[in-house]
């Protein structure tokens with residue numbers, strides 16, 4: 001183990017945040033058969049820790065704990081639940097540096113970006129601590145004079161939350177925050193690549209006084225854990241962020257017990273630069289939209305569509321800006337591009353670039369593995385990219401920006417919408433009418449206008465078409481964990497006036 005990594009892990013261990021067991025009913029537990037799995041630092045390949053490798057049996061017990069805890073947690077007042085969440089938020093913020101280091105260690109993103117994720121992720125807990133108090137029902141004008149109709153919002157029950165590796169903290173908090181605020185309890189299954197941040201966050205939830213069994217964490221054999229969650233009638237909700245393929249499996253699996261499902265799946269984000277855009281704004285916006293987390297987010301710009309009048313100027317300025325991005329270990333000074341998560345991710349990027357080049361794309365910058373080795377890939381800009389190339393059709397999930405040229409607004413909208421995905425889109429223009437026209441014509445759940453960073457806990461995040469179902473963040477994120485219960489009652493005064501009793 002390198003000296004740098006040893007000192008980081010030692011400090012994390014001293015702070016009690018380097019947890020390696022699953023959390024079931026408030027207890028840290030090994031896999032029942034003692035199995036473990038290795039968690040690696042993608043920048044060095046070193047093993048950071050061995051964590052419990054759990055499966056169906058442990059998941060069933062985690063579900064039982066969550067089910068028992070639901071009885072009491074859902075009956076607390078909203079103010080009581082809010083206090084627990086607020087305390088959890090305070091602890092996440094108090095341990096911002098350690099959590100950031102943990103994210104960089106297991107996920108690879110630069111430390112500054114990792115600490116930024118802690119800020120962003122923790123805000124979901126803060127926001128939902130506040131929102132917990134605003135689960136209003138409704139009174140409906142009755143259809144008979146002596147009746148009163150009202151709508152009560154009730155927590156759905158136990159939720160299974162399955163999360164990916166690209167935001168080891170934020171993908172969890174944006175699910176667990178609203179779930180707990182509504183009165184649900186959760187079984188979280190983080191990615192096997194990045195379970196350590198999830199376990200540290202769960203430790204802080206316990207320290208915040210969130211009762212045992214309200215938050216459970218299991219990791220290990222994903223299909224077995226998934227099956228246990230899907231088949232259990234006690235689990236009433238599946239909330240998932242990850243690949244479209246796995247999302248479809250989960251949706252089909254949830255049908256067996258008719259669970260509520262929310263899915264945040266892959267995107268194929270277009271980033272459209274019109275002739276009338278401010279060049280600097282477009283370059284900086286596209287840079288942020290494409291290269292954060294080394295291109296490994298589902299809202300990362302996947303295709304940069306540039307109008308012919310500004311194409312050459314943009315390609316030149318953008319390539320210059322990309323050239324300045326420093327690649328390296330996320331703990332390194334000034335590094336803004338970390339490694340890719342694993343070899344499969346690296347090979348996917350290579351395949352996509354080879355496919356594009358073989359079909360006539362030009363490499364303006366990069367286009368190969370980085371000399372640092374491991375899973376580092378050079379920040380890459382491709383020009384002369386066409387719609388039929390893999391880089392245009394599917395998510396590359398890496399630091400590759402393909403530039404496509406278009407002539408008219410109609411053509412840009414057609415190219416942008418010509419995909420099954422519909423998560424994020426970006427447009428750069430100084431024309432106000434065009435802003436509205438194009439934003440509304442884009443079949444996407446999120447549209448950034450002259451802006452490359454669009455995620456915030458206060459606005460709804462989610463996709464249309466095959467990018468998913470449901471929304472996370474904002475007041476709408478609460479709806480995913482609530483049932484609307486209609487109730488009809490006989491109104492008391494009229495009841496007495498009728499002289500029935």
Ligand code: ADP
Nearest residue numbers: 162163164190191192222223226241242243246
């Ligand atoms: P990514 O490509 O982002 O890793 P995945 O969809 O493979 O996307 O993984 C997202 C999450 O889904 C991870 O926690 C992973 O372990 C989990 N997962 C993968 N396959 C299954 C499955 N069959 N059932 C339940 N969870 C799964």
